[in-house]
Amino acid sequence: ETFKDAFKDKFYIGVAINRRQAMQKNEKEATLIKQQFNSISPENDLKWENIHPAPGIYNFNPADKYVKTGMESDMFIIGHTLVWHSQTPDWVFTDEHENLLTREQLLERMKSHIDAVVTRYKGKIKGWDVINEALNEDGSLRDSKWRNIIGDDYIEKAFEFAHAADPEAELYYNDYNLYKAEKRSGAIKIVNSLKDKGIPIKAVGEQGHYNLDRASLKDIEATIQDFIKAGVIVNFTELDISVLPEANADATADVANSETYKEELNPYTDGLPAEVENRLAQRYGSIFQLFVKYEKHIDRVTFWGLSDADSWLNNWPVRGRTNYPLPFNRDYTVKKEVTKAILDAA
Numbered sequence: 001e002t003f004k005d006a007f008k009d010k011f012y013i014g015v016a017i018n019r020r021q022a023m024q025k026n027e028k029e030a031t032l033i034k035q036q037f038n039s040i041s042p043e044n045d046l047k048w049e050n051i052h053p054a055p056g057i058y059n060f061n062p063a064d065k066y067v068k069t070g071m072e073s074d075m076f077i078i079g080h081t082l083v084w085h086s087q088t089p090d091w092v093f094t095d096e097h098e099n100l101l102t103r104e105q106l107l108e109r110m111k112s113h114i115d116a117v118v119t120r121y122k123g124k125i126k127g128w129d130v131i132n133e134a135l136n137e138d139g140s141l142r143d144s145k146w147r148n149i150i151g152d153d154y155i156e157k158a159f160e161f162a163h164a165a166d167p168e169a170e171l172y173y174n175d176y177n178l179y180k181a182e183k184r185s186g187a188i189k190i191v192n193s194l195k196d197k198g199i200p201i202k203a204v205g206e207q208g209h210y211n212l213d214r215a216s217l218k219d220i221e222a223t224i225q226d227f228i229k230a231g232v233i234v235n236f237t238e239l240d241i242s243v244l245p246e247a248n249a250d251a252t253a254d255v256a257n258s259e260t261y262k263e264e265l266n267p268y269t270d271g272l273p274a275e276v277e278n279r280l281a282q283r284y285g286s287i288f289q290l291f292v293k294y295e296k297h298i299d300r301v302t303f304w305g306l307s308d309a310d311s312w313l314n315n316w317p318v319r320g321r322t323n324y325p326l327p328f329n330r331d332y333t334v335k336k337e338v339t340k341a342i343l344d345a346a
Ligand code: XIL
Pocket: 043, 044, 132, 207, 238, 312
């Protein structure tokens, strides 16, 4: 039994794919993606720095391949992401003399980017992460160049532009740590304010970058319930469960060669101990049981990466670790206990 079949009456099961996978360079990977998943997200290729690297220069080729791969297997294809503070080149915010753009100029630039990208894949990309990660942990709006130059309404403008470019596409607000009530309150404000203005938002995406402890089931359940109350679907858009100790992102530069790194931060270089795999299986199982309980309000659960080898969590927040956050091992075989726990939840 495959993931997509097991959950087919409940929600899409998606996977974020990298450029190699979008190009179908590796047969094993391509087969696994087709067999197991009915939705795909682009890990990096639709981010501004990749698809629009320089003024007037669009690099559509990888994104075209990504969309083609999804179309071939009739997948629900996701666009990630239109407006974000990260992986966005500096030139976006300045003119040819390197002066910061005015509000009107930046709005124009945002609009033409959204027009170009959304229109190209109109009717093919079915849902867009219009805005990614606009919130601080306390629920206030993050000080990004988008917000500082345009103002708080950059969010609704982006949704308006995306809606105008493809009125049929589902539009999403996407962020991490929405399982924390404070931050979630900010997302609910965004939802309410869009709805008040009649701007369609279909779902909020809780990224779901979890680990073995953080994000209790109670908090995840409260997250689902709060978004139901706010009148939106809640998708889990970047699910992965780190088995490694939490490392301080600020300390990363120093730690890579230290003893601390080898002994404490990267303990499973020789394989995942059965005991840890069991904990991972239980954690995945109980999270999927919760998703199933609320299946009417969840349209999609997407894993952020195909196999452990592909996961960004090998390199974040510390580079070069050996993490095991996904249901597929480095050699594309299934992690038996984990997969069983997930399938049993269906
Ligand atoms: C990550 C990719 O997986 C990495 O390959 C890249 O180097 C950095 O971005 N939140 C998001 C994703 O919305 O776009 C991020 O993806 C992970 C965190």
